[in-house]
Amino acid sequence: MKQKEKKHVLRIIFALFGILISINSAAQKIEKYFPKKDLTRVGVYYYPEHWDPNQWDRDLKNIAAMGFEFTHFAEFAWAQLEPQEGVYDFKWLDKAIEIAAKYNLKVIMCTSTATPPVWLVRKYPDVLETYEDGTKTDHGSRQHASFSSNYYRTYSMKMVEQLAKRYGNDKRIMGWQVDNEPSRFLDYGADAQQRYRDWLKEKYKNIDTLNEAWGNNFWSGIYTSFDQINIPLHKEWGMNLHSQLDHFRFADQETATFLDEQALTIRKFATKDQWITSNYIPNYNVSYVGMSKELDFDCYTRYMVYGGSLGIGPKGYRVGDYSNIAMANDFFRPTKGMYGVMELQPGQVNWGSINPQPLPGSIRMWLWHVFAGGSKFTCTYRYRAPLYGYEQFHYGIVGTDGVTPTPGGMEFSQFIKEIGMLRTKYDAKATLPDYYLKRKTGILFNGDNVMGIDLNKQTKEWNTIGHFLKYYKAAKSFGAPVDFVRDTTNFSNYPVLIVPAYQMIDQKMIDKLTLYAKNGGNLVLSCRSGIQNRKGHLWEAKFYEPMWNLIGSKVDSYDLLMPHSPGIIKFNDKEYEWISWGDLLKPNKETEIWGTYEGDFYSGTPAVISHKLGKGTVTYIGLDSKNGDLEKQVLTKLYQQQNIPIENYPEGVMVEYRDGFGIAVNYSDKVFNMDLPKSAKILIGTQSIKTADVLVWKY
Template sequence: MADMALDSYSKVQIGVDYYPEHWDESMWETDIKLMKETGVKVVRVAEFAWSRLEPSDGSFDFAWLDRALDLFHAYGIQIVIGTPTATPPRWLTSAHPDVLPVLAGGGVFHPGVRGHRCYNSASLQQYGSRIIEALARRYSGHPAVIGWQTDNEFSMLDCHCDSCNLAFRSWVQKKYGTLEQVNSEWGTVVWSGEYSAWEELTVPYGGSPFQNPSLLLDFQRFQWDAVIAYQKTQTEVLRAICPRHFITHNFHSYPQRLDMHGLAEALDVAAFDYYPNPSPQKQATAPYSGALSLDLTRGIKRRGFWIMEQLSGPPGCWFPMWRTPYPGLIRAYAWQAIARGADTVVHFRWRSAAAGAEQFWHGLIDHSNVPGRRFAEFARLCGEVNALAPLLEGTRVISRAAILYSHEQLAALRIQPQAEGLDYYENIKQYHRALTKLGIGCDVIDWRQPLEGYKLVIVPSLYLHDEEAAQLLESFATGGGTVILTSRSGVKNMNNICVMQPLPGLFSHAAGITVEEYDPVGGEVHSLRSAEDLRYKCSQWCDILRLQGAEPVAWYADDFFAGAPAVTMNRFGAGKVYYIGTQPEENYWLKLLGDAARDTGLTPVPELPDGVQAFTRTGEQGELLFLLNLSRTAQTVGLDKAYRSALSGSLRTGAARLEAYDIEILQAEDGSPQEG
């Protein structure tokens, strides 16, 4: 990829989403001039505009977009174009109904909304490639255009149309070769589910949860591959015609059922649509869930990312409106995204829609058409980011702790829920929240990724597993790393078939334990006893552990398994492997992860108040420490040394007071980076 393309997506800047086709053309220049004056650097356009770009079959109208892009260029604002395939026009769906997905119950995903497109539709691929090629040829040389967004917010459709049925059958044939192998690998002998002819093998019509779990998991894998293949039809066109432009996609609403890492292989940079909930009732969770979303997005490509849609006002439309952002919230959450590795933050949207389903998904300017408090806060943010951009350029997030994330585990554990309250992603939130409260930087990466550079790795519920996964963790521990395994690991092979060996399966050797018995306690609250004789609550699951070389760290304190080990630590090579047989409360995670971090040389930030987060970005000029108060009350954070404020230039020592939704960006006076 050309250096110019790299520069265009790695700049630290603020942008907005804008829909010129929604507004009278007489408004455009006034809007764009105000964007320029406010400090907006980049704008996304056209991701839903197919019917305006191609009003009828083969009849293109780019003149309006030409005029809009020329205006943006005249004011020095750069453009990302969204391919408009998330909203096929009515002329296309009427002439080619195979474009529309068929739901599990047989109903059709009708037009007039968005996302009404089957990824396996030959018509969608044909007409989608045609409009993308026409757009690419039109704007490959336009001086304002720097990149492309594929489609919009890909998601799993669970389409059961004829095209998907045939494609799924072909996918299974390619994977397994023979029906005999399918019957063997899926265990179809159960309930007389064996296939005797390929025509009998179909998508799981009706979507019944009682169907074969191996079939259901492979149906999801088929869909992951279908979305990846569909996006490839777009990226290949864009690469061929626009080699100097970058390509991204906007992921959304984690946990996503998609294979985000597979989708991102064809992208230059990952993007995320970030809508933190401003409700006071979400205060205890939203800042931490948001931090996880940002770390997960950074982990998709293991480098800086974009926010393609950032909260600008109260969302609402097909659900009651949320609370309006509290003063400071818009600015603080944008800086949180930058602190966690976002280079560009694009706010949704410039102005609130006057028509359509998203009329009350508020933008920066309300229906009054008069910029108000939120807009003034956004303008302040633009000024700060533009002023600090030279300092931020080239900085990145460097973490020594990681959580291994797997869309396959997410899928398998949803197909067969293990216990009341045991939720793969919700449990990850708890581990990640503890690390965030400790001020320990954390990457969230695909479970198959190399682990060089990390000291501490948390491995949530590797329910599906194989030799490769076991070897990866064993090698990491042998080399001196600390691994934290959790319950429901090593249960099945990769075809979703239970492994007939003591749990945690292939991880038993490194963990130094086996599971004698387990109790799916669900929502019942049980008790843990630590080595210091402190008591902690636990729930969801209780593995009763047999020691086979490991040392007990905590024990159950009640029920028939009182006194049995619940948490263990095994010395393995130069490293350590912990096994957590239950789901402890947050206070226990804070203690365990704090102790493990210090043991590996990572330094927690002492006594971060609730709602306050500390993140770092590191570059040639040293480390930038971001302190963010994502709460409605003033907070004070102790400082371990003298810092210079990048925002004000003032010297900060002893402690930093942060008002509600205030932030501070600090450089150590000696400029030396700190590890943690």
Template sequence: MGAILDGNRFVLGTCYYPEHWPKELWREDLERMLASGIEVVRIAEFAWSKVEPTEGNFTYSFFDEFLDLAEEVGMKVIFCTPTATPPAWLTEKYPEVLNADINGVLYRHGARRHYNYNSPVYQELSKRIVEKFASHYASRPCIIGWQIDNEINCEKNVFYSGSDSKAFRVFLKDKYESLEALNEAWGTAFWNQTYTDWEEIHVPRKTYSDSTNPHEVLDYTRFISDSARCFAKMQSDIIRKYLKPGDFVTTNGLFGNLDNHQMTKESLDFMTYDSYPNFAYCLDAYSNAPGEMKDRKWSRNLSEVRSLSPIFGIMEQQSGANGWNTHMEAPTPRPGQMTLWTMQSVAHGADYVSYFRWRTCTMGTEIYWHGILDYSSRDNRRIAEVKDIHEKLQGMKEMAGSIYEAKVGIIKDYDNVWDAQLDVWHGRVDNASQKALFAALQLSHTPFDYVYINDASDAEELKKYQVLFYPHATIMTKEREAVLRAYVEAGGTLVIGCRSGYKNITGRCVMDKLPGLLSDLTGTDIPEYSFIAPDAGKVTVKWDDREFEASVFADLLQPIGAGKQEASYTSDYYAGSGALVSNVVGKGKAYYYGSAFNTESARVFLEKLDVISPYRDVVSVPESCEIAIRKKGDDRFLFVLNYDKNPAQIELLRKGTDLYTGKEVSGQMEIKGYQTLVVKL
């Protein structure tokens, strides 16, 4: 990790594809990169045929020549395994390696990620090419680390090939051991779905109503995650046999149907992310919906990455307009936005930032996915901005290795994330609450972390947070309840939203009084519940002197045991019923809120629980700005990021050092549109 995440400085890189350019350009490109402050290139993630042009015939000269030049000029290299795009000879000879749609129709050669993880042929050929890559190239002095595949589970994160059905059966046999246990877990008595032979089980297939057994789909999603993780671990295990001391293994992106936390533990030294805030400005109608957070939403994604690796890298950072010839049309980032998005990544924990890409490609699907340079390679505004970013980061190097600071956390777990994908009732409340909590925290300048738990979690990792929100813990287990209880008993404040505790780990609804396993912890009983009817009008909640609107759903609550009703519904037939119950447990307190969160209600909770705007005595900024604090020892570093094209008036309430200029700053100041400020306090 030392070459890019050494805790002593920030490092810039870029994605480069020597196979796309005449060799005569290589030296000029590398030297221009170095002159711009770029000292690392990522290569080879789509270049299987450059090493194995035909089956079993290996040649290493192409990348040897490039690596010779990299070593000569002093460029460091992150080398990738090429398994995201199998070559034409492979898919033509072995069509069983191809992924398929839900109807069983194969995805043919011509794009990318058209393979499936579970084809024995693809696994063997992937093992061989990774072994060849690593055994030949890993010893090269210029190589500092390896990227596995590219954006695992990107674009396609469902798999319906024959190989997947065979592997799914093995996964289920290992999990349930008997068909009797599987039938019980899946509730196959419903609609006469009982299985009497393992061969009767397939990955989900097309049904006339597009409805399939939800318990099967939940296990299928777990199976996809397991398949992807095993594919990554196979590659990591091979690479590590040849790894030089100090070199690292990573992969890039953050995609669905994948337990990225477990994959990181099993296979990676740290995660890298691909950050494209310019998606917010794509010309599709959905991108321009009123009230959206635009490019600021990428701070939510970066917070997810931080839950995996507190200090991480960006393998692909937006540098130009994004688009394919088949879809996606977007404007070029405006002056300052490239810096803004880089500092957004750094503010959230990135010590390495690599821009996608060096030069815009002249061929293929991504001819409109622009890089630092345009087709002509002429000097332009974006390369000037890279040079300026490099200068800024040079002045910030004492911050490297520092940790993002937050006292508020949002709890997540993969079982509930995946259940919310397949269950529209769960998904409706979860989507509303996740969006609202993020907006309320961002707009009130309240930094937060995502905190993932599972049955093996320890309450110690939760205790650093003053308040934890668990928006909708629909699936709950005894083990997770015990972790939450230990956190509250130790003095923590836990807020749980509606529709919690009503499913077990298989996704089956429990027959307990709701909220099931969470009743005792929250001091709550739920005798009745309902979606808020469209004709109900505005359903409101009153909590002391605050009245706000409920959203989407209403659990009608009654306190039990030591539980205390804190708030009531004030309209429709819900009026007078409990909307919020609190329960003192040990040194802390647990709350059960009977609705989904909206921005207004989330803000009320932040205010009532006294965690809102924790840095209001440090800086005063408008809602258009994000603030973040990174901490290293006794030093704190403040980021102010202006996402608006218009200037923002801020007031720094403590003296500090502007790390861009080295000058002391305090008091009122103006930050221009898309401008950033980084201050050592």
């Protein structure tokens, strides 16, 4: 071996060794925060500032009596923590923490950056977000101060620092939540404008590079200076798509770095035993989720019944969409190796389009579903139902009298008792079942691609996340453990890797996917994958040409249909409808044709193809079917061909394994009878799982 080759091999070995050390270190840190033997912990929000201090002892005592292990303070309390500029009052919070500790309740301490006090926004009105039409937000809501305001970023860190100085070395504080449900600010204020220009300068270095990336030769869009660039008007027809995508990227980075700045401020004073996270709404058309490097792990919020999902069957709206918790679990867990749920719906809410009561048992089922995905803790908003403010009529764990448990409160208590029983059955030596691991599936997710497609769908019938869900729901019906993986992930850990609508690609990623298949992986790509380069430009080549060798086919063109006249795909002698996107393929001789278009001027043209590549396979599904049935059948054929053991769970039944336990939940409107091996020992429930019920067994 030549000297250069030896050095290259050594670099690879050292890099892999570094990755292993990093993975082991992360696992040890998580174990320190959340010992495996505890399985999961359960907590509840409490707002001392909302209630008579004479009731705090009673309330926190009752929280502990219901089985909760931690509570959650100071999320929206900036006005109480800093009633005047530079004047801080922590006495009331000290007292609340002292009472919580009296009843063995740990505390998650929160920064209050989602709700700045009125004196701040009146004295410094430029901290308020400016909308595209020039109007501003105002005091009285939340998340109305912009993460792109220089003054707000600087001043809010002073408040965060005071909190961290006070409680960073306090053993009663288990961890920190920075901000609350942080979102993307499309702020048009002066600071945001300048920060956007600075961000573009840092990214592109010179204006010619930006002009080329944005395609500014089109429509006389040339800039001669970064100072000429304004934040794009997203509501303006015909606005440059590439500038809009960059603005989304910038705004998401503003959110991520604002959280990171808070985390770094806290770390100056916090002990290593305190973790730091934030609480995201599971939006998948943004890139800030998982982008904050200084957070120990990511958490999500999930409300299931608010008029947003019809669920399965006529009363499914009382249970919710079965993929909502599942996808959030599988999306958040891989970002940093673990996740928690900071808000899980405790009952009827007030802010939805329609606010029905959840079906009895649903809340307990949601708790088990969160646990099944690997969560280390679940918290609920909130203990006491609010008597005033925007969220009147929002249920809590107890009702408006402050003491009577709600139905959801009783379901939380039941789950806590069941987890207590499960802890006595925990086996540290337990491993995941072999048949479960053999069907492990990765789904490649890239926020840039989702944002880019959504800016230029080409048809109103296209739904990017809906497209992902067709593949995701199919894999979950197989009983597969699924991870949403990122570009930097080691794909070799997954027997199957699904790449849905990965529109913007580069040669590096094409090579990585090719190597994955050649080394024995089963790669599945869907329509739109690779039609553009990373800049969002079409290739100066034939359609998808850089992808041809990988997918084993040329792509002649694509079609988009009218909703009143769906097209037909024939696969395995069955017909499936499609509307939103269809690639017209011209496969190589060695590529198998699995499905064809029927009933149009290109009838007989291949639509679904597969071929061997090295030790593995590449399957290309060149269309987006109407309801996902085709995608499921294609995946079924692939898994069976590769001798990957799969189940065929009906829609709404979800099954996972963790810590030596199997967990099944039923969102469907029918009883499901679960087949278990004779060696299985049922711990909770029965093999006949009713709607909103749970089965837990030791395998």
